[in-house]
Amino acid sequence: MPATIKDIAKAAKVSRSTVSRVLNDSGYVKEETRTRVLAVIEELNYSPSAIARSLSNKRSNTIGVIVPDINNPFFAEMIKGVTRVADEEGYRLLLVDTDEDNEKEQLALQALQEQRIEGLLIVSTPAKGKRSLEHLRWMRAHHIPVVLLDGHIKYDEFDGVFIDHYQGAHDATIALIKAGHKRVGILTGKLSSRPAMERLRGFQDAMAECGVVSYDEDILFGDYGHEKAYHLTKEMLLREKRPSALFVSSNQMVLGMMRAMSELGMKIPQDLAFIGFDQLETLNLIGMNCSTVDAHTVEVGELSMKRLIRRLENEKLETAHTVLRPDLSLRGSEANLK
Amino acid sequence: MPATIKDIAKAAKVSRSTVSRVLNDSGYVKEETRTRVLAVIEELNYSPSAIARSLSNKRSNTIGVIVPDINNPFFAEMIKGVTRVADEEGYRLLLVDTDEDNEKEQLALQALQEQRIEGLLIVSTPAKGKRSLEHLRWMRAHHIPVVLLDGHIKYDEFDGVFIDHYQGAHDATIALIKAGHKRVGILTGKLSSRPAMERLRGFQDAMAECGVVSYDEDILFGDYGHEKAYHLTKEMLLREKRPSALFVSSNQMVLGMMRAMSELGMKIPQDLAFIGFDQLETLNLIGMNCSTVDAHTVEVGELSMKRLIRRLENEKLETAHTVLRPDLSLRGSEANLK
DNA sequence: CGGCGTTGTGGGACCGGTTCCATAATTATA
DNA sequence: TATAATTATGGAACCGGTCCCACAACGCCG
Numbered sequence: 001m002p003a004t005i006k007d008i009a010k011a012a013k014v015s016r017s018t019v020s021r022v023l024n025d026s027g028y029v030k031e032e033t034r035t036r037v038l039a040v041i042e043e044l045n046y047s048p049s050a051i052a053r054s055l056s057n058k059r060s061n062t063i064g065v066i067v068p069d070i071n072n073p074f075f076a077e078m079i080k081g082v083t084r085v086a087d088e089e090g091y092r093l094l095l096v097d098t099d100e101d102n103e104k105e106q107l108a109l110q111a112l113q114e115q116r117i118e119g120l121l122i123v124s125t126p127a128k129g130k131r132s133l134e135h136l137r138w139m140r141a142h143h144i145p146v147v148l149l150d151g152h153i154k155y156d157e158f159d160g161v162f163i164d165h166y167q168g169a170h171d172a173t174i175a176l177i178k179a180g181h182k183r184v185g186i187l188t189g190k191l192s193s194r195p196a197m198e199r200l201r202g203f204q205d206a207m208a209e210c211g212v213v214s215y216d217e218d219i220l221f222g223d224y225g226h227e228k229a230y231h232l233t234k235e236m237l238l239r240e241k242r243p244s245a246l247f248v249s250s251n252q253m254v255l256g257m258m259r260a261m262s263e264l265g266m267k268i269p270q271d272l273a274f275i276g277f278d279q280l281e282t283l284n285l286i287g288m289n290c291s292t293v294d295a296h297t298v299e300v301g302e303l304s305m306k307r308l309i310r311r312l313e314n315e316k317l318e319t320a321h322t323v324l325r326p327d328l329s330l331r332g333s334e335a336n337l338k
Numbered sequence: 339m340p341a342t343i344k345d346i347a348k349a350a351k352v353s354r355s356t357v358s359r360v361l362n363d364s365g366y367v368k369e370e371t372r373t374r375v376l377a378v379i380e381e382l383n384y385s386p387s388a389i390a391r392s393l394s395n396k397r398s399n400t401i402g403v404i405v406p407d408i409n410n411p412f413f414a415e416m417i418k419g420v421t422r423v424a425d426e427e428g429y430r431l432l433l434v435d436t437d438e439d440n441e442k443e444q445l446a447l448q449a450l451q452e453q454r455i456e457g458l459l460i461v462s463t464p465a466k467g468k469r470s471l472e473h474l475r476w477m478r479a480h481h482i483p484v485v486l487l488d489g490h491i492k493y494d495e496f497d498g499v500f501i502d503h504y505q506g507a508h509d510a511t512i513a514l515i516k517a518g519h520k521r522v523g524i525l526t527g528k529l530s531s532r533p534a535m536e537r538l539r540g541f542q543d544a545m546a547e548c549g550v551v552s553y554d555e556d557i558l559f560g561d562y563g564h565e566k567a568y569h570l571t572k573e574m575l576l577r578e579k580r581p582s583a584l585f586v587s588s589n590q591m592v593l594g595m596m597r598a599m600s601e602l603g604m605k606i607p608q609d610l611a612f613i614g615f616d617q618l619e620t621l622n623l624i625g626m627n628c629s630t631v632d633a634h635t636v637e638v639g640e641l642s643m644k645r646l647i648r649r650l651e652n653e654k655l656e657t658a659h660t661v662l663r664p665d666l667s668l669r670g671s672e673a674n675l676k
Numbered sequence: 677c678g679g680c681g682t683t684g685t686g687g688g689a690c691c692g693g694t695t696c697c698a699t700a701a702t703t704a705t706a
Numbered sequence: 707t708a709t710a711a712t713t714a715t716g717g718a719a720c721c722g723g724t725c726c727c728a729c730a731a732c733g734c735c736g
Contacts, residue, residue, distance in 0.1 A: 092449070104425075
């Protein structure tokens with residue numbers, strides 16, 4: 001078994017208190033004893049037990065992070081951002097991947113509670129039955145601050161860092177219209193999710209503002225997945241009258257759209273122009289020049305961790321919602337080449 | 339502050355021991371008392387402190403996982419596999435992303451040690467100065483089993499689950515030759531890493547076995563990144579005599595290669611055929627039909643976690659190295675259409 | 677009906693740290 | 707040089723659980 005503080009004390013012929021003082025350099029310790037203790041620590045390769053310390057301190061130094069899918073670059077990037085700040089500030093992360101499964105989310109919440117996390121960052125999956133909400137409320141009631149990162153729900157009662165999906169969709173739509181498209185459509189995400197809904201609204205408002213006629217059949221109701229997007233796009237492309245450009249609500253859906261086009265031998269942007277949401281790094285790297293709405297996901301992670309830390313330091317803060325405005329990256333796929 | 343076992347004991351008018359027995363259903367507890375205790379637990383929303391339990395138990399129930407980059411699907415998938423098994427078996431994961439930084443790896447190792455992890459899964463970054471190796475040895479000496487997942491190093495002294503890069507490259511090369519290519523090249527990863535080296539060997543041996551002449555200038559020394567791959571490929575494509583097919587050592591490098599081709603207006607596989615390593619899900623989804631060597635990364639994660647658990651149960655096991663043979667997924671990009 | 681095994685419960689030590697308090701040793705001050 | 711202030715160290719309680727052991731209550735058997 002690993003060496004304990006007692007072993008060190010004995011070997012250095014001091015008390016545990018003294019060793020503890022050396023470890024945290026608190027209180028008075030004679031230089032001579034300090035070096036002696038440090039020597040013993042070195043020699044025995046002693047590393048203090050974070051567990052025991054946490055118990056005594058009542059501070060776990062741990063932040064819980066819940067995401068729907070680590071595999072998705074969208075979330076992986078947020079995690080990167082969170083990690084960076086956590087590292088700097090000396091917090092440990094307990095990361096949970098819920099696989100978009102509400103039940104797993106419940107279990108995770110329970111587990112994190114047992115781990116005595118000091119704060120929680122969560123990108124929530126759709127809250128069936130609102131059990132999550134209860135849990136989050138319980139957390140806050142027990143002085144565990146919660147920060148929401150984007151995600152499917154938005155409870156005003158919690159701090160949150162959000163992406164302005166409305167604005168992103170709005171900007172993209174305007175860009176398409178400005179590029180000269182007279183008929184523009186949208187491929188939406190699952191409308192039960194808040195972001196998808198907001199993007200749709202942004203799209204519609206932009207259309208209205210520009211006085212462009214919006215056809216009901218040009219609103220393709222997808223589900224964030226590539227499969228559905230593929231079918232919807234294909235069907236749409238076979239109509240005689242159809243939009244010349246599309247705003248596409250997620251990177252996965254862009255892929256589905258492209259497959260449909262590739263099967264029909266159609267080219268971007270000649271046969272169908274588009275602007276997507278999220279990065280499409282892979283495609284741009286191979287020179288496909290996909291225009292996108294860049295959501296600044298890493299920044300979402302950083303800001304939310306920072307926010308959490310601030311609240312940890314001062315529980316009385318007003319709840320705050322930071323909303324990040326996405327930037328448009330136009331790379332060519334939005335062009336109107338008719 | 340959260341309720342403690344003492345609070346429960348008092349409220350239920352029993353001793354802490356009894357509450358503990360209910361919690362772990364161990365020992366004797368009268369049915370009547372049990373329900374009473376459970377009721378109190380429910381009412382006070384009590385959740386036992388994993389920290390205190392760990393201290394007492396001397397069991398953290400935690401496994402450390404170190405990867406170079408969560409953002410890379412290659413590692414993210416391994417994590418998925420690890421997570422699945424860990425969940426089933428009731429282990430918590432402490433995940434560390436080292437950003438390919440050796441120093442961070444050192445710090446992480448130290449931190450995990452303080453957390454009293456019971457075992458370690460590591461995809462190691464190149465071990466400059468071998469400090470990592472020391473650390474890993476120290477772990478094992480202190481009864482913390484270590485399992486290596488693929489990665490840049492391979493120390494026979496530790497358990498490990500590896501991908502057979504040699505075989506993968508070998509199979510891919512044979513496939514290219516069988517497809518009718520007379521001149522085949524390779525885009526290697528950083529040769530200081532074991533996998534890159536093995537892939538190169540697999541390639542060379544396959545060439546020799548088939549009696550295909552291998553030109554030195556057809557071995558393009560890359561570094562896993564897309565940028566270098568782009569330049570190397572472009573240069574190569576401008577030569578009058580050049581290979582008609584390439585084995586490409588990583589997904590990132592395939593992207594660089596494609597950019598080069600796209601800029602030169604060249605087509606796959608007419609102007610240059612290829613087989614890549616790792617998945618290229620994104621590209622295949624849009625109908626690009628990229629042939630690849632599928633490395634079964636999720637399985638690597640699962641198997642290594644399982645291995646770790648077995649060793650946790652029995653420290654005396656012989657060290658074992660599982661080597662997974664990759665499968666070839668031919669989708670068309672390897673064809674010889676001349 | 678006394679002794680014995682089973683069932684049920686409480687007391688207290690322990691896990692490995694931190695921290696408060698008392699006391700000892702040293703130095704400064706009057 | 708006696709006394710106060712400062713520096714240095716140890717003792718012991720505590721954090722919130724687990725678990726061993728002692729003991730009480732109960733039923734059963736001879």
